[in-house]
Amino acid sequence: MVTTLLVFVVALALIFDYTNGFHDAANSIATVVSTKVLTPFQAVLWAAAFNFLAYFVVKDHKVANFVSKIVFEHYVNMHVILAGLIAAITWNLTTWWFGIPSSSSHTLIGGFAGAGMTNALYMGSNALAAVSMHYIIPIILYIVLAPFIGLFVGYVITIxxxxxxxxxxxxxxxxxxxVLQLISSGLLSFAHGTNDAQKVMGILYLALISxxxxxxxxxxxxWIPLACYSAIALGTMSGGWKIVKTMGSKITKITPLEGVSAETAAAITLGFTEHFGIPVSTTHTITGSIIGVGLTKRVSAVRWGVTINxxxxxxxxxxxxxxxxGVIFALLRITGY
Structure with a gap:
């Protein structure tokens, strides 16, 4: 039973990485498509190649180690991991359907933490006892900091x-x-691969321990990093055109110069956070960078109504x-799965 459940969990984890790829493809290709530097098909191939290139370069997996420690191992079992993955996939598909560039990273972290907290309640503990505040607090801080760092760096680079x-x-x-936008888009896709693929690596590592x-x-x-980088690259090749439209044109009008600035700023920010092993949102970062670029023209160049949403x-x-x-974990317990 454990073996069957493990296979199912591994499959779901890779499906999540696939959805992460096509959900977040917009982050690295939106500006390069909106400026017509590449066609949509060329752009997703370009981004996917750089997503997978990260497998050959990054070997320390600091972000994966960070994610694996969000919930204390005492409260982690296969049902916690299963419930977290189902919740993350559900929210990813929902936001993709409505064209909302939400964070795949945060939905995975939220799902994992929520299932762990529910398990703590079933075990007679306080829900918050399941999660490590040492790891949760930086994640919460960087929900705010990552967009502002991207905004600042994007503004400065553009100037x-x-x-x-x-x-x-x-x-x-x-x-x-x-020409430069091809390079900056590739750098951002590489940073996206290093940051986002590692989150699922941490979950799969815990599944093997459990x-x-x-x-x-x-x-x-x-096999874990190889499978994760492959899944996210395949997902990127599928694209996420509804979100591309939001990121590429609805926040602010993007020119090739501004595309270079926004992508470079986001890649620098993601490289900085990956170096310190902090799992930040690629979506938040590139959105902040695009806003920073827009602000160099004038405040009204940014469509603040879209941004607030x-x-x-x-x-x-x-x-x-x-x-x-939490609801999925409770249902698994009730049904005795």
């Missing part, structure tokens, strides 16, 4: 570029920025995912 290119011929400058396949502290089997989606993602996971 610097405008100053350097102030005497350039517009037509020549645009041609150069279209199934007693490996012991706590053991080296992560190599996005912020509300970000705020509710973790609690709703946690609630869904």
């Amino acid at each position: 610097i570029i405008l100053h350097i290119c102030k005497n350039a011929r517009p037509a020549a400058a645009e041609r150069w920025f279209k 199934s007693k396949i490996i012991h706590s502290g053991a080296v992560m089997p190599e 996005l912020v509300w989606a970000w705020i509710i993602t973790i609690p709703i995912s946690a609630l869904i996971a």
Whole structure:
């Protein structure tokens, strides 16, 4: 039974990574598509290649280690992991359907934490006893910090570029920025792969520990990162066109210069947080970067009504995912699955 459940959990984890890929594909391709540097098909192939390239470069898996410690192992079992994954996939598909660029990272973390907290209640403990505040607090802080870091870096990069290119011929400058946008889009896709694929690695690592396949502290089997990077790259190739429209045009009008600035800013921010092993949202980061770029023109260049709706989606993602996971875990207990 454990083996069958483990196979099911692994399959669901990879399905989540796949949904993460097509849900978050917009993060790295929205600007490059909206500026017509690449066609949508070319863009998803480009992004997927850089998603998978991360497998060959990143070997320390700090983000995966961070995610695996959000819920104390005493409160983690296969049903907790199962409920968390089902909740995360449900919220990912719901927000994708309505074209809302919410955070795949936070829905996974919220689902995992919510299921763990519900399990703590069944075990007669306080719900908050299940989660480690040492790991939860940085996640909550970076819900706010990541967009603002992206905004600041995007604003500064745009100002610097405008100053350097102030005497350039517009037509020549645009041609150069279209080339540079390929590089910046690739960097952002690489950062997306390193950051987001690792979150599911942490969940799968815990699943193997819960199934007693490996012991706590053991080296992560190599098939886990290979499978996760592959799944997220395949998901990216499927695209997420509803969210591309929101990210590429509804927040602010994007030119190739601004696309380079926004993507570079987001890649720098994600690289910084990945270095310290903090699982931040790619969606939040690139949205903040796009806003920062828009602010260099004027405050009214940013469509604040759209932006406020996005912020509300970000705020509710973790609690709703946690609630869904808690209900699913309770149903699994009631049905005796």
